[in-house]
Amino acid sequence: MSIYRGPYYSANKCSGFARPGNKALMSWYLGAYGDRGAANLGIYVCKSLGSGISIHGDGRACDLGTAPYNRPGSGWPAWGWALANALRLNSAELGIQLIIFNGKVWSCRYPDSGWRDYDGSDPHDGHLHVELTPSSAASLTVAKIQSIIGGGSSPITIGEDDMIGLKRGDEGEEVKALQYVLADAGFDPGEKDGQYGPKVAAALLAARRSLGSSATDGDNLTAAAYAQLLRALIKKQAPATTPPSSTQVAAAVAAYLKANPVKLPENVQFSGGTLTGVKAK
Structure with a gap:
């Protein structure tokens, strides 16, 4: 060394x-x-x-x-x-x-x-x-x-500060990390402000129960449980929504115009999902 x-x-x-x-x-x-x-x-x-x-x-x-x-x-x-x-x-x-x-x-x-x-x-x-x-x-x-240094198939052992436990009332970056992971996995932790309050506790409990845990409250999370939860939730992150196709957009616009007739400017037409005659400013 x-x-x-x-x-x-x-x-x-x-x-x-x-x-x-x-x-x-x-x-x-x-x-x-x-x-x-x-x-x-x-x-x-x-x-x-x-x-x-x-x-x-x-x-x-x-x-x-x-x-x-x-x-x-x-x-x-x-x-x-x-x-x-x-x-x-x-x-x-x-x-x-x-x-x-x-x-x-x-x-x-x-x-x-x-x-x-x-x-x-x-x-x-x-x-x-x-x-x-x-x-x-x-x-x-x-x-x-x-x-x-070590390493390999298992994480490196680095001492007591490896992964801290969390409890209601804690604040800081570790709490903020948990809030982002919970939100990405579809569980609402409230504002991502690094504050472990009731919304984080409720989201945490829902997340743990969805993963098969028998936990009855979301007020405490040991270091080992925190590491396990992060791994599981990162895998469970909500998939990105698929953007609508051009055909779906055209159909939506046509349906809107039918329900809400709009007088289009002169020389502008809407047909087959396409506006024609529109000049960019």
Whole structure:
């Protein structure tokens, strides 16, 4: 376990692809944290950044999504910081040159300064931005990451703050995470304000009962039950509605005009679901 104190490698052109080491990091991450809401928020994208090219453009940066409801900027699970520190403290072995998370940055340019305030436009609240050195981006493997940090088919053990329990009256980002997941699964938790009140309790009880739980109230949620519920509700998210077809739209418009006759402007006609003679302003 050691901190990387080597040079920082910038990018001056786009590679056109994600480097194998970064693919390995993302693969490891999704395998280790998949049942906690981990998401792939991107590796390669060719874009300018200041006077140069984003490290994403060289295929050497990963965005590891930590928000269990995949809404960057809305919150993150407690394990996000534990993971960020594990990567920082093993950055020499892993070949990591920079990490940004929750408004903080660690960089090999200031290797022993710990986490400093990040003044970029995106605070990276919902994901870890992790950059690899060129050699690590070319050679890092899932097996190596597992041998250094752990992981694999089971989530990494990170201590007591892994996933906190919740109870009525609590507030904060963990509650907000729960509110978003409940809403996405079709259970109304009220305003997504991070407040564990009666609406959250009622939605939580309905969600747990729908999943086969014998729970009789929604006032408390242990750490283990919280993790299990997040996994189940993310799978149960309400499907997106299918937009109406053009034929359905035309029929609806025709039915409306029949029930509510409208005198159309001169030279404008409605036939077969299509308006003709309309000029755009």
